[in-house]
Amino acid sequence: MDFVLLTGSLQAVSIVTNCWHQSLRFYVQGLGYKILRQGxxxxxxxxxxxKHLLRYALLGxxxxxxxxxxxxxxxxxxxxxxxxxxxxLGMAVIExxxxxxxxxxxxxxxxxxxxxxxxxxxxxxxxxxxxxVVMKSVAFFGPAGEQIFITQIIRRKGGVxxxxxxxVKGVNTPANVVISTKDRSPIETFWQPVLGIxxxxxxxxxxxxxAKIMGGPLEMSFDMLLMGHDLHRIGMEQHVYGPYNxxxxxxTYPCSFEKTGLASACWQSPHLDLAASQIANSGFKIISRxxxxxxxxxxxxAVVFQGPVGEIIELVSP
Numbered sequence: 001m002d003f004v005l006l007t008g009s010l011q012a013v014s015i016v017t018n019c020w021h022q023s024l025r026f027y028v029q030g031l032g033y034k035i036l037r038q039g040x041x042x043x044x045x046x047x048x049x050x051k052h053l054l055r056y057a058l059l060g061x062x063x064x065x066x067x068x069x070x071x072x073x074x075x076x077x078x079x080x081x082x083x084x085x086x087x088x089l090g091m092a093v094i095e096x097x098x099x100x101x102x103x104x105x106x107x108x109x110x111x112x113x114x115x116x117x118x119x120x121x122x123x124x125x126x127x128x129x130x131x132x133v134v135m136k137s138v139a140f141f142g143p144a145g146e147q148i149f150i151t152q153i154i155r156r157k158g159g160v161x162x163x164x165x166x167x168v169k170g171v172n173t174p175a176n177v178v179i180s181t182k183d184r185s186p187i188e189t190f191w192q193p194v195l196g197i198x199x200x201x202x203x204x205x206x207x208x209x210x211a212k213i214m215g216g217p218l219e220m221s222f223d224m225l226l227m228g229h230d231l232h233r234i235g236m237e238q239h240v241y242g243p244y245n246x247x248x249x250x251x252t253y254p255c256s257f258e259k260t261g262l263a264s265a266c267w268q269s270p271h272l273d274l275a276a277s278q279i280a281n282s283g284f285k286i287i288s289r290x291x292x293x294x295x296x297x298x299x300x301x302a303v304v305f306q307g308p309v310g311e312i313i314e315l316v317s318p
Contacts, residue, residue: 003196004195004196004197004229004270005194005195005196005269005270005271005274005275005278005315006191006195006196006197006234006267006268006269006275006315007229007234007267007268007269007270007318008234008267008268008318009065009175009233009234009235009267010065010174010175010176010177010234010235010236010265010266010267011065011066011266011267011268011294011316012058012065012066012067012068012265012266012292012294012314013065013066013067013068013094013174013177013262013264013265013266014068014070014257014262014263014264014265014266014292014312014314015067015068015069015070015142015144015146015260015261015262015263016053016070016072016077016144016256016257016259016260016261016263017069017070017071017072017143017144017260018071018072018073018074018075018077018144018260019143019144020055020069020071022143023069023142023143023144024057024059024069025111025143026108026111026113026142026143027059027067027069027142028059029111030104030107030108030111030113031096031104031108031170031171032170032171033059033060033061033067033171033173034059034060034061035057035058035059036058036059036060036061036062036066036295037057037058037293037295038055038056038057038058039055039056039293039298040054040055040056041053041054041055041056041070041292041293042298042299044290044299045290045292045293045299048287048288048290049257049287049288049292050072050257050258052072052073052074052258053070053071053072053073053257054071054072054073055071056068056069056070056071056292056293057069058293058294058295059173060173061173064172064173065173065174065175065235066173066294066295067173067174068266068292068293068294070257070263070292072257072258072260074258077258077259077260078145078259078260079144079145079146079259079260079261080145080253080255080256080259080260080261080262080263081145081147081253081261081262082145084251084253085216085248085251086180086211086214086215086216086220086239086241087180087182087216087220087222087239087241087245087248087250088180088250088251088252088253089180089181089182089250089251089252089253089309089310090179090180090252090253090254090255090309090310090311091177091178091179091255091262091264091265091309091310091311091312092147092178092179092180092239092253092262093139093147093148093149093176093177093178093214093262094146094147094148094149094174094176094177094178094262095148095149095150095151095174095175095176095177095178095237096148096149096150096151096171096172096173096174096175097150097151097152097153097171097172097175098150098151098152098170098171098172099152099170100152101119101136101137101138101150101151101152102119102136104138104150104170104171105118105119105138105150108140113140113141113142113143114140114141115138115139115140116138116139116140116141116147116213116214116215117138117139117212117213117215118138119136119137119138120136120137120138120209120212120213121134121135121136121154121209122134122135122137122207122209122210122213123135123207124203124205124224125203133153133155134153134154134155135151135152135153135154136151136152136154137149137150137151137152137213138150138213139213139214139215142261144260144261145260145261146261146262147215147262149178149213150171174235175235176235176236176237177235177236177237177262177265178237178238178239179236179237179238179239179309179311180238180239180241180309181238181239181240181241181242181308181309182240182241182242182250183240183242183243184223184225184240185308186238186307186308186309187199187225187227187238189282189308190282190284190307190308191227191238191308193282194278194279194282195269195275195278195279196229197227197228197229197234197236198227198228198229199225199226199227199238200226200227200228200229200230200231200232200233201224201225201226201233202223202224202225202226203223203224203225203226204221204222204223204224204244205221205222205223205224206221206244207221220241220245221244221245222239222240222241222244222245223239223240223243223244224237224239225237225238225239225240234267235267236265236267252309252310253310254306254309254310254311254312255306255310255311255312257312263312264292264304264311264312264313264314265311265312265313265314266291266292266294266302266313266314266315266316267313267314267315267316268315268316268317268318269303269315269316269317269318270317270318272301272302272303272315272316272317275303275315276289276303276305279303279305284305284306284307284308285305285306286303286304286305287304287305287306287312288302288303288304289301289302289303289304290302290304291304291314291316292304292314294316300316300317301316301317302314302315302316303315
């Protein structure tokens with residue numbers, strides 16, 4: 001397509017939780033986020049996204065993306081990706097940046113939250129806008145079962161880091177969401193022709209330390225596709241596993257507002273009606289034309305849809 005219907009950078013991620021106070025403690029005491037707004041979902045939002053959803057909180061800072069915490073009153077709901085491997089299809093991981101990953105790691109441990117790995121150093125190299133970068137990362141599970149990578153840039157040459165764009169002392173708000181896929185067909189049949197985004201960087205990752213952080217076997221490898229348009233990355237990564245791991249079994253874990261964990265991610269679109277038409281004509285389900293709360297609007301006009309591997313995406317006006 002000649003123009004882009006998914007623009008900007010990551011605006012919000014939705015975390016559904018049935019352990020409200022623990023989730024608040026993780027993001028506020030553990031990561032240092034501020035509670036920017038609290039409220040209850042509107043009757044219309046609950047009718048669309050689930051009557052079991054009650055209050056919400058927007059967590060982060062005055063600028064940058066937000067974590068949208070949604071309370072699920074289904075006390076027996078389990079995490080969406082409870083049994084998933086890193087390569088199982090769906091929206092899998094949130095990535096945030098920090099200036100001191102060791103300090104964050106030990107603060108979360110002191111607050112009794114569980115790490116997948118200890119801080120580990122690895123590197124990546126690609127064309128602009130990535131360049132060469134050395135990172136130290138650690139992975140945690142949040143109380144609702146969401147997986148979070150916390151990354152510090154140690155050294156870099158060239159490139160521009162999404163993790164530094166909104167740098168604060170402590171932990172930045174989400175910069176990336178990772179979607180796991182078996183092959184590139186979701187990009188070739190949907191993301192590029194329908195919404196106009198493609199890989200800005202296309203890297204083969206075959207590093208035991210990177211696999212360790214993700215909780216996978218050390219021989220695991222994948223293509224890391226940083227999605228966007230021209231040289232602009234939007235804060236979406238697609239990890240393609242199938243070509244390098246032919247013996248793996250690939251299961252699908254669609255996003256869900258009935259389970260807990262990472263439920264959706266939000267970006268901007270300059271033409272919502274056209275985006276809705278393009279998505280529907282491509283055979284994908286439009287869930288709603290109203291969105292979930294954001295800082296500037298509690299019930300925004302939106303296009304909320306379920307994508308090729310079950311990921312739930314929310315598009316809002318710039």
